[in-house]
């Protein structure tokens with residue numbers, strides 16, 4: 001609903017911003033998102049004292065402060081919903097199938113490094129859940145080098161991930177023993193303990209351009225859950241084929257339970273587990 005006296009987003013404004021979002025972030029804005037976008041961006045227009053969305057678009061695209069505004073813009077339009085131990089079946093496959101197999105493979109090659117990436121990590125719950133599962137698995141003792149890197153385009157969620165303080169809904173699926181073992185109470189909630197944090201790092205970045213964040217053929221497992229639903233098929237193909245470059249031979253890709261690569265690319269072999277599909281990159 002339009003607010004009386006407030007700038008109105010025209011179809012042309014929406015088309016331009018939609019194209020800008022697709023080009024720069026790969027995100028797909030459905031046509032019915034016009035009202036949503038307008039409501040999310042109105043406060044920015046007010047703060048910048050701009051009177052039309054066309055002016056805002058020009059500012060975003062061409063102004064000297066445009067790069068900073070692009071980060072604020074993306075923070076406003078992304079969906080950052082996440083919580084610890086989300087989609088438990090996949091996490092069970094990770095802990096009970098993927099980690100033991102990875103350990104065996106690494107030992108055969110006399111290699112004690114494990115690299116995991118959470119692409120679209122939001123405020124860090126997924127990254128810390130994976131780290132807790134690595135610790136609980138008992139697969140990797142002190143002489144292993146395990147690193148889990150979270151990447152997200154939204155700088156605000158990366159800040160929260162680095163802070164590592166959580167409360168309320170973040171714990172909606174957390175088994176009690178994990179909260180006791182891996183968090184300590186602090187003023188604003190619960191702080192992730194150092195034993196977990198030591199394995200984790202966070203970087204603000206775009207999935208469409210991971211080259212500065214990870215190296216080719218370096219990553220054992222990529223989690224990219226509940227992110228690709230916001231992209232069109234062509235962009236999903238580009239992203240997952242790009243992931244394939246960073247994965248080691250036989251590396252695994254975990255997607256959200258409603259996300260599938262079946263019509264998208266043949267770069268991965270689906271491996272079916274009860275209730276979950278994991279994708280192994282083809283050699």
Ligand SMILES: C[S@@+](CC[C@H](N)C(=O)[O-])C[C@H]1O[C@@H](n2cnc3c(N)ncnc32)[C@H](O)[C@@H]1O
Pocket residue numbers: 025026027078079080081082083086119120121122123126151152153154157205206207208224225226227230256
């Ligand atoms: C719904 S959250 C999913 C968080 C977590 N993976 C989970 O399953 O709970 C999606 C995240 O993807 C991020 N995202 C969207 N487009 C992105 C892009 N092009 N590059 C990096 N992150 C992106 C959003 O900022 C958001 O935090």
